[in-house]
Amino acid sequence: KAGVTQTPRYLIKTRGQQVTLSCSPISGHRSVSWYQQTPGQGLQFLFEYFSETQRNKGNFPGRFSGRQFSNSRSEMNVSTLELGDSALYLCASSLNRGHGTEAFFGQGTRLTVV
Amino acid sequence: DQQVKQNSPSLSVQEGRISILNCDYTNSMFDYFLWYKKYPAEGPTFLISISSIKDKNEDGRFTVFLNKSAKHLSLHIVPSQPGDSAVYFCAAVRGSRLTFGEGTQLTVNP
Numbered sequence: 001k002a003g004v005t006q007t008p009r010y011l012i013k014t015r016g017q018q019v020t021l022s023c024s025p026i027s028g029h030r031s032v033s034w035y036q037q038t039p040g041q042g043l044q045f046l047f048e049y050f051s052e053t054q055r056n057k058g059n060f061p062g063r064f065s066g067r068q069f070s071n072s073r074s075e076m077n078v079s080t081l082e083l084g085d086s087a088l089y090l091c092a093s094s095l096n097r098g099h100g101t102e103a104f105f106g107q108g109t110r111l112t113v114v
Numbered sequence: 115d116q117q118v119k120q121n122s123p124s125l126s127v128q129e130g131r132i133s134i135l136n137c138d139y140t141n142s143m144f145d146y147f148l149w150y151k152k153y154p155a156e157g158p159t160f161l162i163s164i165s166s167i168k169d170k171n172e173d174g175r176f177t178v179f180l181n182k183s184a185k186h187l188s189l190h191i192v193p194s195q196p197g198d199s200a201v202y203f204c205a206a207v208r209g210s211r212l213t214f215g216e217g218t219q220l221t222v223n224p
Contacts, residue, residue, distance in 0.1 A: 004157070031210065042120070042203060043158070043214035056211050090157055097210040105150075105157030 002027065004093050004106035012112045018079040021109045025072050025093030031055075032074040033103070034066060037088040046089075049074050050097050081113045117141050118206050120215035129224050133191040137204030137215050140185060144206040144213075149178060149189045152201045152217070161202075162189070194222045 005024040013019050025032050033056075034046040045058035049068035066076040072093075078085055088110050092103040118139045127133045137147075146165045150158035164171040164178045164187065171178050177190045191198055199222050205212045 033210075033212070035214070040123075040216055042118075042216035043205075043212075045211055045213065048210055050210075056209070092157075092212075103160070103212065105159070107155065107157050 004091055004104050006089075006091050006106035006109050008109060009107065010110045010112075012114060013081050014114055015081055015083060017081050018077065019081060019111060021076045021078075021089055021091075021111070023074045023076070023091030023093070023106060025074070025091075026104055029093040029095050029104075030072055031094045031097050032068055032072065033092045033094075034074070034076050035090045035092065036060075037090060037108070038086075043090065046076065048097075055097065078111075083113050086111060086113045116216075118204060118213045118215040120202075120204060120218050122218050123216070124219040124221070126221045126223065127194050129196055129222055130193045133189075133194045133198065133220055133222065135189040135191075135202050135204070135218050135220065137187045137189075138185060139187070139206050141206065141208070141213075142182070142185065144208050146207050147178070147180060147187050148205045148207065148212070149176075150203045150205060150214075151198075152203060158203060191220075194220075196222045196224050198222050 031050045033048040035043040048056040052068045068074045088108045090108045092105045094103045148163045149161040152158040180187045201217045203217045204215045
């Protein structure tokens with residue numbers, strides 16, 4: 001079956017702009033989580049969506065938001081981009097909540113803010 | 115507050131020898147721990163896990179050890195192979211949230 005698909009793979013934006021990233025989970029998976037990876041910081045948890053509701057949120061400013069659709073696809077939005085938002089954004093899907101061993105990651109979206 | 119820490123950003127070992135990757139955590143409420151492996155331009159892939167009630171889990175060349183009193187876990191790879199060269203992340207799970215360490219770049223030299 002198809003894996004987790006993230007689009008676009010690469011993105012270049014200027015400061016002050018906003019960006020929307022997309023994640024299509026594995027078919028049948030209902031939980032989608034988003035992570036930010038920067039050098040030296042590992043993977044920082046952004047938020048988790050399950051059944052179209054945000055269930056969990058990390059320590060990121062309100063400029064970072066997301067949503068999940070009825071087909072479990074998820075989008076992440078970052079408004080008023082800052083240079084420090086340059087990172088690899090990873091999406092992970094799992095069948096249900098609380099199953100970390102079954103979290104499958106997409107290839108990520110590399111965002112560069114200039 | 116970094117609840118999961120991997121203090122070694124890089125590790126280099128010779129093919130055939132043992133690789134030991136370390137991870138420390140501060141929250142004793144984590145339910146279980148995972149190791150993920152990541153190649154450049156790919157998302158992390160799950161490697162092995164261990165429940166907080168166990169102290170060892172083995173899967174082929176990979177063994178994870180958990181020392182709860184020291185809040186420390188380690189991943190042993192024996193024997194190491196050049197294809198094991200990647201960034202390894204440890205992660206701790208509580209509920210549905212994964213908290214990752216910073217990662218360790220493992221290089222296995224032929």
